[in-house]
Amino acid sequence: MTVPKKILEEILRYGAMAPSGDNCQPWDFKMDGDSLLIINNESRDRSLFNVSKTASFIACGALIENISIAGKALGYSVEETKLFPDGDSAPVVARINFRKSTKKGIDLFPFLDKRCTNRSPFKGKPLEKTTVNRLKTITKDRGYGELTLREDRATIKKIAKVASINDRLLFTNKRLHDFLFEHIRWTKKEIEETRDGMDINTLGLFPVEKQGFGMLRSWPLVRFMNIFGLSRTLPIRSSMIFKSSSAFGLLQMPGKSPKDFVNGGRALQRIWLTATAEGLSFQPTTGITFLIQRLYMEDGKGLSPSEKKIVEAAETRLKELFPTTRDKAIIMLFRIGKSGPPKAYSLRRKVSIK
Ligand SMILES: Cc1cc2nc3c(=O)[nH]c(=O)nc-3n(C[C@H](O)[C@H](O)[C@H](O)COP(=O)(O)O)c2cc1C
Incomplete structure (x- = not known):
């Protein structure tokens, strides 16, 4: 109708x-x-x-x-x-x-309008049992999707390290770097005009970091700073933040067809909204899982031989921490926990129906 x-x-x-x-x-x-x-x-x-x-x-x-x-x-x-x-x-x-x-x-x-990505440190307090149960029943009720939650501190620490590898590659790979910086919105005017991309204030940067981050827009500068170990030190920061989470979750689907990814996205949204309803903050930490899938869904295209080795090592470590295989679709690796609200919320383009 x-x-x-x-x-x-x-x-x-x-x-x-x-x-x-x-x-x-x-x-x-x-x-x-x-x-x-x-x-x-x-x-x-x-x-x-x-x-x-x-x-x-x-x-x-x-x-x-x-x-x-x-x-x-x-x-x-x-x-x-x-x-x-x-x-x-x-x-x-x-x-x-x-x-x-x-x-x-x-x-x-x-x-719907309260769900957001929160990239700040979380409080690391254990999750309530009822919250864990609510999150776990979502995929059961749907009849699809496989959610694994990891809540013990030692495992959280290990997952934080694997997830943070992504931040190294963001600063060794020009395509990844350029795409990220093309999508950062630096001024109020830019944020309101484009209504897409990421407002710099949503990135969870501390005030002192914000200025330095602006300089990293320059690829030649990043390349130069990599001689002194820039790309190796950035993951230390993200790993520290990720470690402050109450849990990591990995949502997978049993197959890898386009439909599996769309249905996985539906299940993910219910998990994210339910976490929001439970008063939890949520951040996808999933760049690395997409790069892992790039290894075998697109033959590692776009990654250099040394980057492929880094991603392969990340895959081996992820497999030790979660029940994942190449037959499954990884929908998202994410972290949850209590924290204050984010400093900013990202905007959306005005709806237009053709
Ligand atoms: C498939 C997918 C992958 C994402 N990966 C990441 C990620 O690795 N790190 C991150 O901080 N945010 C990630 N995000 C969150 C988006 O950046 C975020 O949804 C977007 O900027 C809009 O902001 P909002 O979630 O606050 O509305 C991802 C979102 C989706 C749907």
């Missing part, structure tokens, strides 16, 4: 509050008769992390979950979601049909 334009725009405004790699918001919206099409706009995420478009598929999955939650709350439930109706390699990720629902369901709706 047709959803009135104003309501559909409101549903999509909530939908687009979903997370995406570097806040690139890879989705476009189009109407086809009464159906809403979610289209992956490939030009938005050309990052090395977006291995075979999987990061975009995860983001679209989170968007679809938000649409389903917001639709229900605004009186138009999702009747049917068909993933990749034109085939797995076509740009249409989903065709969604709505039906008017008399009974409005609140579900996780109050948390």
Whole structure:
């Protein structure tokens, strides 16, 4: 059925509050008769992390979950979601049909605009048992997805080290470096004009670090500083922050088709929203898992031989810490814990329906 334009725009405004790699918001919206099409706009995420478009598929999955939650709350439930109706390699990720629902369901709706990425240090306190149970039942209720939580301090320390390897590669690999800095928004004007990318204030930098970070925009300077060990010292900082978490989680799907990544994104969004509802802060620490998947889904393309060795070593260590194999899709490695709110929230582009 047709959803009135104003309501559909409101549903999509909530939908687009979903997370995406570097806040690139890879989705476009189009109407086809009464159906809403979610289209992956490939030009938005050309990052090395977006291995075979999987990061975009995860983001679209989170968007679809938000649409389903917001639709229900605004009186138009999702009747049917068909993933990749034109085939797995076509740009249409989903065709969604709505039906008017008399009974409005609140579900996780109050948390759509509260969910965010928090990159500051957490308090490291153990998680409540009830919280752990709530998080673990999500994948069970869905009937898909595999969530592993690691809560003991020694393991958290080891995972923090593996996850922080990503920050080394961000400063040895020009493509990774350039993509990151192209997506940082430095001024209020830039933040409000683009409404995408990452506001510098969301990066969790301490005031003294902010200025130095600006200098790292220059690739020649980064290369020069690498002679003195820059890329080796940066992970020490992130590892310290990651260690302050109450738990790390790894969400996986049993298969690796585009549909698995979209459904994985839906499960991820429910986990993230539930963590938010439980008063927890959440940060994806998953750059390294995408680079690991790059090794075998794209033959390591874009990584130098020495970078491949670093990523291979990270994969070996990750396998010692989580039950993961190359047959599974890693949707996300993340950390959770209590902390204050982030210094800033990232914006979203205005919704436009073609
Ligand atoms: C697939 C995916 C991968 C991400 N990877 C990381 C990551 O490795 N580190 C990080 O700090 N944030 C990561 N993010 C979070 C995004 O940067 C964040 O969602 C985006 O900037 C929007 O901000 P928000 O989550 O606060 O709304 C990731 C998000 C997605 C969907």
